[in-house]
Each structure stands twice: as structure tokens, then as C-alpha cells.
Amino acid sequence: MHQILKKTLEPIIPNPKDWPIYKISQHKDAFLNEIKDITRNKILSKVRTEKELNDVLGKVLYAERIRLTQKAWKADPADEREFWSNIKNELLRIHIEDENQLITDNSSSLSILNKIMDRYANEIVGNFKPGVYEFARTTVSVLVSKILNATPSNRFKFWRTQKTLDEKVIITGELDKIRKLAKEATIVVVPTHFSNLDSIIMGYIIDRIGLPAVTYGAGLNLFSIGLLNYFMSNLGAFKVDRRKKNSVYLELLKNYSTIALQNGVNGLFFPGGTRSRSGQLESHLKLGLLGTTVEAQRNLIAKAKDEKAKRIFILPCIINYHFVLEANGLIEEHLKSTGKDKYIKENDEYSTSYKMLKFIIKFLFAKSDMIMSYGPLLDVIGNTVDDEGNSIDHMGRKVDIKDYFKIDGDFNINIQRENEYTRMLERSIVDKFYTHNTILSSNLVAFTAFTLMRNMFPHLDLYAFLRLPNEDTEINYSIFEKSVDNIRTHLYELEKNNKILLSEEIRLPIKELIEHGFKNLGMYHTEQVLQINENGNVVSGHKKLLFFYHNRAIGYQLEKYV
């Protein structure tokens, strides 16, 4: 049942010391050894002879030396150069007499592989300290409340944030079911990604529905900031270095995720990879990390033999807000990448300190809600799940997850099959992103206004259109109102068919709805994205931002109803 969260829920496992994430942190060595063993086996399954392994290591060394000279960071450990030059010397010392010499336990190349894996594993691994978690939990509540609801009326009772937060951050989803199943299963949260604030917000809302902390991969660069490093390192985050693209590192990273999931540690990753540049919902996901859920589930099935296997469930999560702080930068990047030479960037909008100040004031004192929808729980094939944790396929039929991993009636491992399943999972998650996307008043007005303006200039390409002076794209208010109403009627239809969610204010009388939308649309930007001008008509103060917020309602074929 789809519920709206009324108050912060009790943790389903009260003591953080009972959480799997704490347990692996306590037994870190054993955990890392498991990861290293599996990674070693996978690498050795692809190479047979000592020479072949040497070639693999040579490629790793080559990539690392390029990274050291071209992409060095201050955050890199001091002994980085020394370590790799030692590896180089050891590799050079290996003299292979027989090209067909098989790898043995005493092979020197094997010991070099182990050394590299040790170093990587110690770098990647995260900690979990319950004390730090408790502290962060309170701090983040305050922080989120400050961003979202420091309205003038409650500014003075600043610390009494709980009540207002409950009102402002609306969390919906099948909460009872999620909480019930999370006691037995491992949950992997996969949210949409629009803003850098998302990871903080996710930590906050996962905590609010009472789920144990999640582990997630965070960019290594974030760990170079002192205070942030302290928090991230002790809250279960593991480090991901995007500069390292060599096979050993990537394999280790994937296995880190797989083994953590197998140990019951809840996970979080943004399946789109990076923030959506265009403002549109993700439609393609990163299959590598997604695949670790399939692999972990397969391993749990293998381990369970004839018993019931421990389950892994995917929890899609759709974050909706009226504003994206960095929208301006994101849409610029998007236009640049799609438009190439057609696109001419204009002057920096935040050039004056006055504008800057306005931004900060708005940031702190404006009032805005956020809607967070948990989609339905999915199994690793993309099927939905019933209250008892059984997989329910598209026919509405109960299916046994084990059957997906059988051939001729017997369990077996098949990587290519699992890659196909990962694609099925991708399609299912994307589908849930769209069906559980909540349309806000701001999305509706932005979509309508942009489409109307765009339709006035069908012969211009998008980039030329965006460069038009704002007064050229003025639209008549009554036409605008009528179009909003038309689209709303169609949105009701979509809602009835479970294709979309609508926020409460969509149901307001049309004039109030439009006013609400205008007020909230990108309220943290220095320009009014949409406003009524002196003629009583609708104009945009920033068409690129209008385009960005309009994109959120793309993919529902709403264009025809404008």
C-alpha cells in the first residue's frame, strides 16, 4: 500500500551495533580477504600462464604511472610514487623462461598481484562508527531543515525542526512493506540523481523510515576535505577513485559491492552514474554496479542450496524538488555536449556580488517542499515483490527467483545470462522512475510555458531558440492557463492509470496552481524563471532554466495536449 510518512519511524534494528554494516566494519580483515580472494580467482580465471598475468600487471602499472604523472591529486598518499616504482622493479625482475609456464602459488607475479590488491582494498574500504552516525543523524536533520524550511515564521524556533521537517519532506511509498522485508532481506536503494545534495538527502530519508545505514561509493576527491573525510570514512562510505580504470581496480570495486550485499549490508548507488545534466529522468543506467546485485543474489542462492535463499531487493527512489541548486551549471553542460559548435555560452550570470547575495538569501529563507517517493521493491530481475517477499512477475504470478538461475533443472552460473537479467532490471527501474515521478506545480508550469514558447518558433533549432530575447517569447496568459488546464486533465488520466504521481497542489484551482508553480519554480535562482509581466502575460527570465525544469515532465507524451 502506498503510504505517506507521518513521522520519523523507529529503526527496524534498534542498535546500530547489530547492523551488518557495523559487523563488516568490525571484521574488516575477513571481509577484505573475501573480496581479495574472489577478485584473485576471477582474474586468474581469465589468465592461464605466468606470462599472461605479467601482461595484465604490466597494463595496470602503465595506467597507474600515467595517472601519477598526469592526474596527480594532493589527496594521494605520499608513498604512491614509491609504491609503484617498487612494483615496476619487481615486475622487471621477473624473468620468464618458458612462455607456457603456468601460474603456481609461488609465482612472483601472483605475489605482485596480491600486493596491488592489498593496497587498493585498504584504500577502498570504509568504516562504520555508530557514534559518528548518531552525531551525523542530528546534524543532517538540522542542515536539511535549514535548506528546506527555514521560513520566516519558524526561523526563531530554529532548533525545533522535527515537526516542520515532517511537513516539508514528504516521503511516500509502501513503507510498511519495505520495513517488514528489510528485516530479512538486503535492500539496495537506487535513487534518481539531480543534485549534489542528493546523497545527504538520501542518507536522511533512509534513516527516517528506519532502515539500517547503507554503504555507498563516494568519489575519492570528497575524502580530501578534512571534516567531510572524517564523516564519510566513518559512515560506511567506500572510496571510489574515478581516475583508476585498470582491470584489477575495477574488478576489486565490483566485488566490494557484491560481497557487502552478500553480507547483508544495505547499499545505495545512483544508477544513472552522474547527475542528470538535462533535468530529465534517467533512462539509461550504469549496468556494471547494477549487475553486482544480480551476482550477489546468485551467490546467495548457491549458498542456500535447497533452503530458502536470502533475498536482495532493489528500492527505486525518486526525488522531486522545485529547485536544483546547480541547475544552471548542469544545463550549460548538457547544451554544450549536445549542441557542440551550435551552442554559444553567454556571460556568467552570477557575476555581481549583489546577485550572489540574493542567491544566498533565497537559499536560506525561501520555503519549499520536497517529495520523495519510494517506488515498489523489485527483485534483481526487475519483478515486483509481494508482502511476504515473493517475486511477482508481470503476469501477477508468484515465481521462484531460483528458477531464473537454473538450466535443465539445475542451478548454474552463467555471466552472459546475468548481463541480460541486469538489462531487464535496468528497464524495470527506469519504468518505476517514470511511474513514481511526482509532478509538482513547478514542473507543470515550466513544461507548459516552455512548450508554448517553443511552438512559436518551430523553424529555429533549440540553441537558436534559447538565445532569443526574453520579450520575444511572451505568451498570452489566458492561452497559458488553458494549456495548463488541458495538460492537467491528461495528468489526471495518467495518474488514474498508475503512470505518474501528482503532488497535492496540482489539484488547486487553476489560478492558485499557476501562482504556486511560478513562486516555487527554481526559487533559488537569481532570475525569475517564469513571471507575469506588466501586460499580464507570461515571460521567462531564463529560458535555459525553464528548459531544464520542463525536461522533468518529458517522456509522457504530454506535448500533444499543450
Next chain:
Amino acid sequence: MAINLKNMYNHNQITLGVIGAGSFGMAIANLLAEKNKVLLYTRKLEKANELILQQTTNTKFIHPNITIISSIEQICKECTVLFPIIPSTKFREMIKDFSPFLNPGHILIHGTKGFDLDVDINNYYTISRSNIKTMSEVIREDSSVVRVGCLAGPNLASEISAGKPAATVIASKFDEVIDLGQKYLRSTKFQVYGSNDIFGIELAGVLKNYIAIAAGAITGMNLGENAKALLITRGMAEMIYVGRALGATPEAFMGMAGIGDLIATCSSPNSRNFSVGLRLSNGESVKDILNSMTEVAEGVRTIQIVKALSMHYQITAPIVHVMYRVMFENLSLEKGIKFLMRYPAYTDAEYLINKSTMDI
């Protein structure tokens, strides 16, 4: 030697299922039965009994490893690998009947060369991709099975049954489905290729049917081999255009299921579709031909479907339009074929040269 026999016996423990006892279903069942036990399902009890009688009296060759049954539950329980080979018009109904007994552990490799339609083709002037489903899509839609494959290629049932060499392609997104199909079907007389482009392969298998009807007509009219070669080559181009409009890439059409099957069906009186064309050229009416056929010629329905598709996507597809008018609008076959033979041409194999020239 004794050990080998024992191994063979163990191997026999896997029971494979074939759904549909038409001529191609029977040919596949016989091929599979050379190495494995096979359950052959046929819906009607009388038909099953008749086949059992033929098997015991040897009036028709049915391999002793084949057991003929008409219980859906039994075949689904005993076999995890099933080969549905039934006419496309009955396919969805069959899957719906089987569905309660199928689970994600089952693997289905179908051998049906036709489309499923969500509208009655006799009442529609144009249809689009969203109206048609391939058989593998029907399986995915109406059952819990996810690992699906299809069989296509130059495999005329009568030649396979006669033990002549033939080849097929098994297409599936899952390599293991291809591997399984190869393991069970491959023999010294039967080559089995693989492809991951299941949609393209299914499409090639369907589209070649109506070209075969036209080829039959040309053969019957004694227009010679040059004319037939012309038809087959342009037929190939037309198939690619229709395929492209539906979202397939040309590659699938260049293999066993495209060119391979096209050559076989366009040359053999043993092909049902070819014989429809042949009989047309002898002056028989479409109605008489269809009424007298014991098995469905998918090509007749394919003509209706492809013609409606070409209207929607505005593809210039002269062969299908001529065949449509001959079969449903009383155009004389002579006039139709004459029109085709004189159809103006510009570039040879243009679909390989310039992808943007979608239309001829």
C-alpha cells in the same frame, strides 16, 4: 563401447518437449529424438491417438524415442526445454493455455514464422509496429518464461524428414539458449548456427514467406531462372526495407534466416508458400487453394500484414502490393508479375550503399 552406451542412456534422461505435430514440428521432434527422449504435444486427443497408431504401425516415421501426449501439465512438468511449433494464429492461445504450468526455469525455442496481431487484419488498412508481436514477444508477454529463442533458416520439413542435410539458426539474447539448441539439434546432417539478434531473425523468417509465393508464381509461369533471380534479389531488398521500418538491422537478413531460407523456399515445391504461388499460376483461385491446404501457408497472412505495414510506414514495396492485389483484389497474376518485372530500377543493392535511401 559399453560405457558409451551407458553415457548415451544417461543423456537420454533429459526429456525435450515439442509443441505441435505439424510437419515442421514432427521434423524437429524426429531430429531431437535421435539423442534424447521427446514428448510431442498435440492439442486434440484424436490427433494424438492417430499419431500413436501411425507410430506403432510404422505408416509414418515417428522416432521410437518420441512419446505423443496431449497433457499440457505433463509436458511442462517433464520438460524444461520446449519447442513450440504451431501456426502463428493459434500461438497466443497456446501460450495462454501453457502459461499456468510454465516458470522462469523453462526455456522456449519456437519455430513459428508469423506475426501475432492485436487487430483483425481484414478490417485494417494500415497497421504499425505496435500492432504486431513476434512469437518470442508473445511468449514473454503471456508467460513467466524469460529465456526465449527462435529457430529459422532453410529447413524444409520434408527434406529434413528425408534425412537430407539442412541448416538452421537459433537466435536468442541468451547464449545459453543458443548453446542448448545447438547441443540438442546439431547432428551430422543438421548444422545449427547462432545469433543474438532474435528480432531480426524472427522478422527474416516471417517476411520471406510472401516472396516465396511470388517465386512460386514465376516458376509456374515458366518465366525462367533469370526472372526468379530478379524477384529473389529485389525481394531481399524489400524485406530489408520492411525490417528497417520495424526497427531491425539488415545483418540478420544476410544469414541463414534471410538469404538462406529465401533461396530454399523460393525454389522448392515442397514449400507450402511456394506451392501457393505455383497453384495460382495454374489458374486456381485463392479461395480454392486456401481451402484445400491441410496446413497453414503463413505467407498469405504475411502479405496482408506487410501491405498494411508498408502503408503506415510509407515504404515502397512493389512485390507485396502486387501480390496483395492478385490475392485479394482480383488482379490477374500475369499483369501483376509483368508489372513487377518492368518495375524501374536505379541502383543495385542500394540498401548496402546508402542507408538513408530508405525507399526504392
